Amino acid sequence: MKHLTSVNRKAARxxxxxxxxxxxxxxxxxxxxxxxPHIPLGCSFxxxxxxxxxxxxxxxxxxxxxxxxxxxxxxxxxxPAQVPDQLNHAPNWTSKCANAQKDWRKIDLVFP
Amino acid sequence: xxxxxILLMLLCALGSAAQTPAPDASAQEAAKQAKEKQxxxxxxADDGIPIDNDLVKQQCGACHRSDDKGRMSRISYRRTTPEGxxxxxxxxxxxxxxxxxxxxxxxxxxxxxxxxxxAPEEARPGMFESERRMIEYKYAADADTERTCNRCxxxxxxxxxxxxxxxxxxxxxxxxxxxxxxxxxxxxRMGPPQTQPGPDGRPPDNRHPMEKALAxxxxxxxxxxxxxxxxxxxxxxxxxxxKWILSGNEAGKGPFFGExxxxxxxxxxxxxxxxxxxxxxxxxxGQTVSRSGKSILYAGFQWRGRSSAGGAxxxxxxxxxxxxxxxxxxxxxxxxxxxxxxxxxxxRAGSDVLITGVGREALKTGSEKLVIPVHGANFPGGLTPRDxxxxxxxxxxxxxxxxxxxxxxxxxxxxxxVVGRRDLAVAGVVKESAVVVFDKIDGLxxxxxxxxxxxxxxxxxxxFQQFEAFGFHNGPDGKPDTKDDLDLGVMDVQWSIEEFxxxxxxxxxxFVGQIDAGGLFTPAxxxxxxxRNNNANNFGDVWVVATLPNGDRxxxxxxxxLVTVPLYxxxxxxxxxx
Numbered sequence: 001m002k003h004l005t006s007v008n009r010k011a012a013r014x015x016x017x018x019x020x021x022x023x024x025x026x027x028x029x030x031x032x033x034x035x036x037p038h039i040p041l042g043c044s045f046x047x048x049x050x051x052x053x054x055x056x057x058x059x060x061x062x063x064x065x066x067x068x069x070x071x072x073x074x075x076x077x078x079x080p081a082q083v084p085d086q087l088n089h090a091p092n093w094t095s096k097c098a099n100a101q102k103d104w105r106k107i108d109l110v111f112p
Numbered sequence: 113x114x115x116x117x118i119l120l121m122l123l124c125a126l127g128s129a130a131q132t133p134a135p136d137a138s139a140q141e142a143a144k145q146a147k148e149k150q151x152x153x154x155x156x157a158d159d160g161i162p163i164d165n166d167l168v169k170q171q172c173g174a175c176h177r178s179d180d181k182g183r184m185s186r187i188s189y190r191r192t193t194p195e196g197x198x199x200x201x202x203x204x205x206x207x208x209x210x211x212x213x214x215x216x217x218x219x220x221x222x223x224x225x226x227x228x229x230x231a232p233e234e235a236r237p238g239m240f241e242s243e244r245r246m247i248e249y250k251y252a253a254d255a256d257t258e259r260t261c262n263r264c265x266x267x268x269x270x271x272x273x274x275x276x277x278x279x280x281x282x283x284x285x286x287x288x289x290x291x292x293x294x295x296x297x298x299x300x301r302m303g304p305p306q307t308q309p310g311p312d313g314r315p316p317d318n319r320h321p322m323e324k325a326l327a328x329x330x331x332x333x334x335x336x337x338x339x340x341x342x343x344x345x346x347x348x349x350x351x352x353x354x355k356w357i358l359s360g361n362e363a364g365k366g367p368f369f370g371e372x373x374x375x376x377x378x379x380x381x382x383x384x385x386x387x388x389x390x391x392x393x394x395x396x397x398g399q400t401v402s403r404s405g406k407s408i409l410y411a412g413f414q415w416r417g418r419s420s421a422g423g424a425x426x427x428x429x430x431x432x433x434x435x436x437x438x439x440x441x442x443x444x445x446x447x448x449x450x451x452x453x454x455x456x457x458x459x460r461a462g463s464d465v466l467i468t469g470v471g472r473e474a475l476k477t478g479s480e481k482l483v484i485p486v487h488g489a490n491f492p493g494g495l496t497p498r499d500x501x502x503x504x505x506x507x508x509x510x511x512x513x514x515x516x517x518x519x520x521x522x523x524x525x526x527x528x529x530v531v532g533r534r535d536l537a538v539a540g541v542v543k544e545s546a547v548v549v550f551d552k553i554d555g556l557x558x559x560x561x562x563x564x565x566x567x568x569x570x571x572x573x574x575x576f577q578q579f580e581a582f583g584f585h586n587g588p589d590g591k592p593d594t595k596d597d598l599d600l601g602v603m604d605v606q607w608s609i610e611e612f613x614x615x616x617x618x619x620x621x622x623f624v625g626q627i628d629a630g631g632l633f634t635p636a637x638x639x640x641x642x643x644r645n646n647n648a649n650n651f652g653d654v655w656v657v658a659t660l661p662n663g664d665r666x667x668x669x670x671x672x673x674l675v676t677v678p679l680y681x682x683x684x685x686x687x688x689x690x
Contacts, residue, residue, distance in 0.1 A: 052564065052676045059676055060614040064648040065640035066677045080291040081264040083680045088207055088290050101647070104639050105571045110681045112206065 051082050067100040070107070084110040156276040159336040160188035165223045167216060175208070186282070187228070189335055191274040193235060193242055194225040194410045198685040207290075214687075221688060222384075222410060229411035230272065231343035232435060241268025242414070243430045243443035244450035244684070246564065253332060257325040263298040264291075265683070270329070274337065277330035284322050298322075343412070348435060350384040350409050356440075357489045357517075358392055359468035360456035364578040364630055366396040366602060367469055369487035369518070372458055377406065384409045390419055395471030395485060405429065408689065415440060416689040427454070428689050438462075448573030449566065450684070465490050467536060467543035474583070474600040475506060477551045478527040484547070487518045492539050495519055501537040502547060505529025525549060531585060533598065548598050554586040556603065556669035558658050563673045565625065565635040567650045572638050572678035579631040581605040581658035581669060605658040607631050612653040612672060618645070620652025624675040627656060635675050651676050 006012040054061030063069040071094055072078065077085040084090035090110050097103030162182035163169060169178065176184040183189075192200075198221050204210040212220070240247050251258040251267045261270050275283065287294050296302070299322035306316035317324070356372040370392025377385040390403040407417025407429060415431035428450075431442035438460045445453040459466060471485030484502075492499070493516075497508040500519075505526040512520040529549050536546035558581050566575035583603045587596030607627045611620060623644060625635040636650035644650075652675050660667040 053674055056614070057562075057672075057674075058612070058614040058653040059620075059651040059674060060618070060653070062651060062677065064646060064651065066649055066651075067640055070680070077291055077293050078297075079264075080294070081681070081683065085291065087292070089681075101640060107571055107680065109572060112202065112681055112683060 051079060065101065067104045067107075070100045070104075084112065156330070156335060157278060159276050159334070161191075161228055163188060163227070165220075165227070168220055168223060171210070171212060171216060171220065172204075186279070187224070189276045189279040191228045191230055191335065191340065192225075193230060193238075193272045194221055194414060194416060194688040195242060195685040196269075196272055197221045197224045197228075198688050199683070202685075218687070218690070222408065225410040225414070226412070229340075229414075230274065231337070231339035232413050232432065233339045234274065234337065235272065235414065236432065238268045238271035239430075239432055239442065241266055241272055243453075244428075244445055245443065245453065246449075246451065248562075254324075254328045256321055257328045260298050260321040260325040264294070270333070274333050274335050274340070275330070276335040277326075279335070280326055280329045280333075284326060346435075348412050348437065350382075350412060352386060352409065352433065352437065352440075355461040356458040357461050357466055357468055358390070358456060358458055359487065360392075360444075360454050362394075362452075362454040363580055364632055365394050365399075367471070368392045368394045368401075368454075369468055369471075370401075371461070371489075371517070386417070388417065388419060395469075395487070403427070409433065410688070415442070418689045419444070428686060430689075431456070431458070447576065448568070449575040449679070451575050451577070459489075461489055463490060465492070465539050465541040467538055467541060467546070469543070470536065470546055473547055475502075475523070475525045475547055475549050477505075477525050477529050477531070477549060479523075479525045481509070482523050482525065483512070484521045484523060485518060486521055486536070486538065488538070489517055491516055491519055495539070497521075499539045503534035503536075505549060506534060506547075531588070531598065548585075548600060550585045550598060550600055552585065553583040553600060553603070553660070553662055553667060555584040555592050556605070556658055556660055556667040557582050557584060558656060558669045558671035561671050563633065563656065563671055565633055565673065565675045566678050567625075567635045567638040567675060568678055569635075569637040570639055572680075574635050575678075576635070577633045577673060579607070579627070579633065579656050579658070579671060579673075581631070581660065583660070583667075603658075603660050605631075605660045608657045608659070609673075610655040610657050610670070612655050614653050618648075618652065620675075621654050623650045624652040624654055624673075625650070631658075633673060638678055649677070 006015045073083040075086045077087050084093050089112050097106040160183035163184050176187050178184050300320045305318040352374050353376050358370045358372050361367045373389040375387045377387050386407045388405040393400045403419040403421045405417050405419025413433045417429035420426040427444040427446050429444050431440040433440040441457040443453045467488040469487055495511045495514045500508045500521050507524045508521050510522040533545040533548045536543045563577040565577040568574035581603050583600035585598040586592050609621045627633045640647035641650055654673050655670040656673045657670045
């Protein structure tokens with residue numbers, strides 16, 4: 001940004017976003033430095049926090065309520081052995097309930 | 113310098129001259145193998161088993177081409193259990209548009225499980241998978257392979273597969289195609305390659321986990337094995353008809369004894385399907401159960417059946433029949449998660465005296481007129497106290513209600529009898545460690561130590577968890593948790609639930625569910641609970657506590673219980689027992 005000067009408000013906002021103190025993000029690593037991609041808490045990319053148990057063997061770290069994140073597990077195929085995947089096995093799994101937190105009674109059990 | 117350069121060139125020329133194919137056969141074979149390897153062909157490619165069943169050829173042949181030896185692509189290069197084949201057929205129907213009539217699917221599963229099945233030695237280590245047991249399994253042979261596979265599913269599924277190298281590769285490819293995220297979750301190494309040697313000083317292994325797994329699986333679980341060759345050659349008969357003596361144990365209800373009559377199902381020509389009449393009595397409660405059932409014998413030793421008591425209370429049966437055709441054992445189970453199970457053992461009724469067990473295992477010193485029910489078969493008529501021996505310190509006073517299948521021994525236990533296990537001898541036949549003499553109960557243990565239940569009852573079924581409390585004597589050394597401890601069997605305890613503090617103030621014990629007087633935990637309902645923080649589900653960690661009054665010194669023991677999330681898919685193949 002040394003050779004560029006913001007000339008309009010949008011550019012100024014971009015400049016502020018780059019130079020301001022970084023936001024606090026989920027799964028932030030200690031000690032500052034560049035932070036990785038922002039992963040919203042409650043949705044996991046790898047098998048953490050865990051399905052039945054979290055890494056400590058308990059339930060405190062699980063996604064709660066499970067219905068909040070369930071469709072992420074389905075559409076991204078995060079938990080292929082626990083939740084039906086949208087890719088192949090159950091493309092219409094969510095058709096009866098747009099919002100799992102509200103319509104969770106309509107979620108089907110799938111026999112792959 | 114120039115001289116050494118010339119020498120090097122000369123040596124190279126000589127070397128390449130030596131590598132030109134020699135006319136002899138071994139060199140030609142080596143060259144062929146090297147070429148095949150270079151072309152990526154599998155040296156196990158010839159290990160396929162020809163398919164000689166018209167139904168399979170007709171139903172699967174449109175996609176799975178046969179070669180000149182009758183081997184069908186993919187199918188001929190893999191062996192597994194009936195459940196494994198059933199799962200594959202289900203996938204073909206669900207994802208590949210196969211249309212099959214149920215009776216054809218059953219016939220195909222039966223054929224493939226026999227033609228391309230497992231030998232008993234191969235199936236036994238993975239019986240826990242077929243028996244749908246929830247156990248903590250550790251695959252000791254290769255930690256990398258275990259981690260790669262059990263990120264998503266039980267390692268039992270792997271143990272029950274035999275494939276050629278290429279088939280293992282194609283299986284990995286199938287996972288990557290159908291479940292693309294497996295690459296990130298398990299199959300590929302994340303992060304930059306290691307450059308430093310490992311702790312053992314060897315160069316770092318930068319293979320992807322799936323490559324390590326493939327290397328292990330194709331060696332440890334190959335298509336062609338001596339066990340399978342021996343089993344297919346022997347082809348033991350399926351003659352299981354007759355009377356079998358049944359004994360077993362159901363968590364929460366205790367030991368049971370009875371008999372099973374097996375008849376051939378004459379409506380099936382092959383003679384590998386059976387009808388059963390089952391009758392047993394629980395030693396603790398005296399409850400008698402009569403069931404009738406049907407079963408199929410796959411590959412000559414894998415019993416898959418189901419039975420019910422008057423149309424209700426259906427139990428699925430998974431048993432392994434021993435090669436001697438005199439014993440079979442396994443699990444009968446039910447429940448939405450197959451969590452309710454009976455461990456069973458069947459011994460063919462012969463003419464010899466057989467002791468299957470006793471109805472009372474723990475004998476307290478100084479007891480008078482203690483009645484011990486003894487169960488088995490072919491007990492001689494006119495049994496007297498002289499024919500029954502419980503070892504030193506235990507005197508048999510009377511034999512009551514003597515029948516061929518059971519009797520009751522009334523005994524006195526000397527006040528100074530030595531504490532320890534005793535063999536039971538009846539008419540010269542011995543049952544080792546049948547009873548235990550004890551003077552006091554030193555401790556209590558709850559089993560399982562780590563239980564799991566799943567919330568349910570509204571959209572999804574509940575998974576229950578049965579707990580049992582076992583009494584312990586510290587043994588001769590007087591110290592708990594040592595090898596000489598004596599297990600005194602199930603105790604009649606009071607059950608309660610206490611908070612396991614993992615998160616402050618979450619008050620799990622108020623939400624997760626209830627435990628009854630018999631130690632059966634029933635979880636609460638599924639769905640978000642508006643009464644909890646953030647509408648959390650009724651999940652939680654609690655202690656399950658057993659208390660035994662035990663005179664003036666109450667004993668307490670506890671186990672961890674995880675009440676957790678339902679499964680939204682059920683990977684199960686109940687069809688194989690239909």
